[in-house]
Amino acid sequence: METRTRTAWPWISTAARLGLAAVWLIAGGLKVGDLAASGRAVNAYQLFPYEVAKVIGAVQPFLEIALGLLLLAGLAVRLSAGLSAALLLIFIAGIVSAWARGLQIDCGCFSTGGELGAGADPAYGWDIARDAGFLLLAGLLLWRPRTRFSIDGILMGDGQ
């Protein structure tokens, strides 16, 4: 039993690593085509001056893609997972603050209008739940960073 869980962990971590890599690659890939829109989306949270929001909006998709590639390759998995967790916590904090201030933002992009109605917007809850799920993947990797098919494994040279 003991050995079986020990051999299973690297596989579970590998799944988490590839899952998180896919999350970042998709998230970044969707935004990278329209950096101006990405900047406007950041600006919609009304947390930064417009000029700052534009820079964040431009940098963010490239960072996400870079993190995705690092995780895909399995290079410095623990560090990448830690940075992913930090980024996700920032996103969750942003959504919570938008929710608390009653801003009408859809999924981090421009709202399509006031049709959501007054009061609680259920999309915020879902966005937070989704990000919390991704955070769980990052947490798992922080705890057990050893994975199969990773550059880390090759560099450490211990077969893991």
Next chain:
Amino acid sequence: MSNGDKKRAQAKQVVREQLARERRRKVTLWTTVGVVTVLVMAGLIGWGVAAGQEKANAGKLTVPPAAVDDGTAFARGTGPVQIDIYEDFLCPFCRKVETAIGPTVTQLVDAGKVTVRYHPIAILDHLSSTQYSTRAAGASAAAAQGGKFFEYHEALFAQQPPEGGAGLDDAKLIEIGRSVGLTDQAFADAITGKTYTAWATKVTDTASSRGITGTPSVLVAGTKLDSPTPQALAAAVEAASA
């Protein structure tokens, strides 16, 4: 195995473990340096690409002379109270609001009470395969140059394509122009030549910098209406003119 052999084997083992630890430390250090470098470079690339795009856009910018408000809107009426309407031609809720408040707006304009500034912004480009929001906003600028912004704007909403599709093509945009009397070649050329595409982006960015985060946004004397109904609009104009 003698006692000495055993000790020697143990010592070898200790040295091997130390070497392995040392190796791990080095690998961790260098991969960390590598990761940080990659992320910083990714960030710089993003910054550079965005700055380049903005510069390229600024280079292509043609501001329609008919535009007011820093060249980002088209005005209707000359009354004392200012109404600002930010809308995206692909946004279904904009069409709904436009239909609901349109007659009231026209009344207020005709009564000489308000100046309406229309800001055709393009925030829904990702909801059509042809960047319909930007193309339609650009076409409306061409219509404004032909003196028919308002008529064209109405016609665009009346023939609004659904979100998620291909949008209307340039030929259709030109044809809608013809239906409101925009028959000159300059109008058609502005659409096919994408004359006002960069301008549509500028209008959108300006709106964003003003904190306009959704469409439609209807502002009376600078204050946003929570729900843009004809009654709310008339009441806000009344309050602003008092």
